[in-house]
Amino acid sequence: LEESQSFAFSNQNPNYPPLFNPPFSVQQKVLGGDFFNKVCGHLKLLEKEYFGLEFRHHSGNYVWLELLKPLIKQIKYTNDLFFRFIVKFFPPDPGQLKRGLTRYLFALQIKQDLSNGSLTCNDNSAALLVSHILQSEIGDFDEELDYQHLEMKHYVPNQEYLDHKIIKFHKKHRGVTPGESDIHLLEVARKLDMYGIRPHPAHDGEGMRINLAVTHSGVLVFQVWIHDFVIRNGFGHQIQCSHQKTGSVAGMSW
8 A cells, every 4th residue: 555545434334324424535644543533523423432443354354443553554455445433342331421422323333233143132132122223213103104114124133023022112112212212222232241242253372263352341252162152251250151053142141
């Protein structure tokens, strides 16, 4: 890459409203931190310490943009390059988030994690989460509108089996505003076992494949065995977890 090259930054995900209008460009020699600050400035985001930018490394894994290095030192290829602006640190109590925009971005993250299956939970929790999303997006319960909306948009894997539960919960949210729905969504999400856990692939000292995740309680190490996981947090405690299929935690107890 030449230092004089630049690239544009814009939100092109059709699932979310446009956040960057118009898009903007930066030079490849800009520091990662300056680039990140410019993104936050376009968002008018003040509580930026919870967020980060990640991109697909040439190794194939997603990595965090390093704030103290120039982009040119981190990016080897620009073909199909895009950055993901996502939540990096999840507070144990989302109630400490002070601004509505921050809560809205957290709600978008929960919505995405629920949709792609990375935020696992039982059927009741999934239905309750989706009911708060419905209240935020379409307002008070309307049976015909609810069914039409759920048929067009899928918020959780196997949603068709949860429609009746989602609608049952949605009936109870009458009069709740979109901002209040975001708060309720985060309150439910924070109680889930996988809240704020975003595993990243790594290898231990013996070359075994592991996943690392940074949470408010410390660093979690996910070691994949044939029959279970061992999760070791930053305080040396171990959590034994059974799993139903490779790469997912089916249950967790502290």
